[in-house]
Amino acid sequence: MSGDNKNLIFTILAIIGGIVVLGWVLKLTFALLGPLLLIGLGVLIYMMFAKNKGGRL
Numbered sequence: 001m002s003g004d005n006k007n008l009i010f011t012i013l014a015i016i017g018g019i020v021v022l023g024w025v026l027k028l029t030f031a032l033l034g035p036l037l038l039i040g041l042g043v044l045i046y047m048m049f050a051k052n053k054g055g056r057l
Helices: 003-052
Strands: none
Touching: none
């Protein structure tokens, strides 16, 4: 096996590994999307009420 073939194999394996890792990251992101949206909405509501009461934020 020449050097070019080894580089090609490593490149293909790196691309496949990148796709697998990207799939895991996207799966985790969509699994956590609901709770993150709820937390963000809660923080937004808290900030709105704190500004209405004259609090410092």
